[in-house]
Amino acid sequence: MxxxxxxxxxxxxxxxxxxxxxxxxxxxxxxxxxxxxxxxxxxxxxxxxxxxxxxxxxxxxxxxxxxxxxxxxxxxxxxxxxxxxxxxxxxxxxxxxxxxxxxxxxxxxxxxxxxxxxxxxxxxxxxxxxxxxxxxxxxxxxxxxxxxxxxxxxxxxxxxxxxxxxxxxxxxxTKLAVKQARRKAAEELITVLAHDMANHLLPLQARIQLIQRRATRKQEPEDLRDAMGAAASLRSLTRLINDLLDVGRLEQGLFSLRPQPMDLSGLVRELATTASTPAHPVRFTGPEEFVTVADPDRVRQLLENLVANALKHSPPGQPVDVTLEARDRPEGPWVCVTVSDQGPGIPSELMPTLFERFMRGPGSTGLGIGLYLARRIAEAHGGALEVASTSSAGTRFELSLPVVTG
Known part of the structure; x- marks a missing residue:
């Protein structure tokens, strides 16, 4: 050399x-x-x-x-x-x-x-x-x-x-940048579509109500049942579109709360009653009344997403349990609402991205925005939403909110 x-x-x-x-x-x-x-x-x-x-x-x-x-x-x-x-x-x-x-x-x-x-x-x-x-x-x-x-x-x-x-x-x-660019474009497209779809909801709701009144007046049970089913589907569609619009508002910094005194126990009890079906009962446990200051519409939206998610993953005949209890912490009083199901649990590989936008588990048919919105609503109230436990015997989500009395 x-x-x-x-x-x-x-x-x-x-x-x-x-x-x-x-x-x-x-x-x-x-x-x-x-x-x-x-x-x-x-x-x-x-x-x-x-x-x-x-x-x-x-x-x-x-x-x-x-x-x-x-x-x-x-x-x-x-x-x-x-x-x-x-x-x-x-x-x-x-x-x-x-x-x-x-x-x-x-x-x-x-x-x-x-x-x-x-x-x-x-x-x-x-x-x-x-x-x-x-x-x-x-x-x-x-x-x-x-x-x-x-x-x-x-x-x-x-x-x-x-x-x-x-x-x-x-x-x-480079891959991450391409992925983020595609995701941003998809999110913008979804938001535009949600706005356009929302414009058709009110006329559709008005027509369904007319059909319901006509079926009631003419005493036509089958037509009334079909109209009620259509109204329920429309409510689900409305909730989905509102969730999509809220995703856009969160990203644009336009998401806002309208806090006011509310009976949280009454809201949760009503939601449990409305969501219950013979195949999937929703059971509520908590005090007769619990007053705090929060945005009732947003809290309802949060809990509806949690309960709907629990019902989706519950075996037929198994209940979903919703509990409400007060807890004292060093920084002051808090209220905790837990939603528990007896489904198959959440796979461990999904846990790191569970609360991200548009993240769906295997076999899921949703858009993957419910838990994302639920956590952001909790955080907007100064609270938190966590998976308290998950196993083959079911999953328990825990919503924690600071109690505001004035």
Whole structure:
């Protein structure tokens, strides 16, 4: 090997860091080519672990005859189960140097005989906080590399790891930006559609009321039943559209409260009675009266979402329990309303995003805004909404609100 390479090596390291953070494979191909030219090597590989197949994959390879031959022989993929020096370096995180690869019993026959590697340098490749692969340099000549080359390659590996990490971060940020842009566009579209749909609700409600009155006057039970069903569906549609509009108001900073003295017990009791069905009874437990200052429409909206969610996930015949109780805290009196169901519980993987907009669980048919709105309404009142418990025996949500008396 030549001596006095300090300046060319420094320039090569500077070139590595100057590589554009675009796609990973072209970037690592370029890095491999730079190292190959610097060390006068016949082949340089940047192997990264592919966890799904437990295989080291040459994501970056120098554009050299040996590099092209490696790909044609399929030696750019090295399953961990097959062993070999590259796998050993990855698993032990210990560097390796050899000037007589053809005599090494631990190396794969394809590397020694078909590829014709005679000298090799290999070092673990750190990306972020973990070893993610191997940086390997090969020559077709015996005793080609020195210990000095190995020390230099260890430094290069850290630089290559920084380059790869930067590319991955840029790719993740790009994906996130695209996702957020699509989500914002979808949210704006939904808000516009909700506004347009709201314009048709009042005429539709008026016609249903006319049909109800006509059916009542003519004593036509079937028509009256159908009209009542249509009115119930319209109320559900109205609630959904109002929720969608509120999502837009929250994002635009236009969401507001109209607090006033209200009987929270009376509101919860009425809601439980209205939501109960023979298949899904809703049971209320709490004091006869509990007066506080809050926005009754918003609190109703919050609790309707919680109860509707509980009913949706309850097995037939199983009740939904709603309880109200006062609690004393160091900062003053609070009131807690819990809504419990006996459904299958919430999968643990959904918990981190449970209260985010448009987040739906598997099999869900809703838009995924009910819990998001419920929590934001609770927070607007200075309170909180949390999942108090969830298991295979059901889920319990707990709404906590500060008691305001004046």
């Amino acid at each position: 030549q001596v006095g390479w300090e300046e060319p090596r420094l320039r090569a390291l500077e070139q590595l860091l100057a590589l554009p953070a675009a796609e990973l494979r072209p970037t690592l191909d370029t890095a491999s080519q730079l190292i190959s030219e610097l060390l006068n090597a016949d082949k340089v590989d940047v192997f990264l672990i592919e966890h799904s197949s437990q295989t080291l994959v040459a994501v970056g390879t120098s554009q050299t005859p040996m590099g092209h031959l490696q790909k044609s022989l399929g030696l750019d993929r090295m399953p961990l189960a097959n062993g070999g020096r590259a796998v050993q370096v990855y698993e032990t995180e210990a560097p390796f140097i050899s000037g007589r690869v053809e005599e090494d019993p631990e190396e794969l026959p394809g590397i020694k005989h078909r590829l014709g590697v005679r000298s090799a340098l290999m070092v673990p490749l750190p990306i972020g906080d973990e070893t993610r692969g191997v940086l390997a340099v090969s020559s077709a000549r015996n005793d080609f590399f020195t210990d000095k080359d190995l020390r230099f390659l260890q430094a290069v590996a850290r630089w290559v790891g920084m380059v790869a990490h930067r590319v991955e971060l840029v790719q993740e940020l």
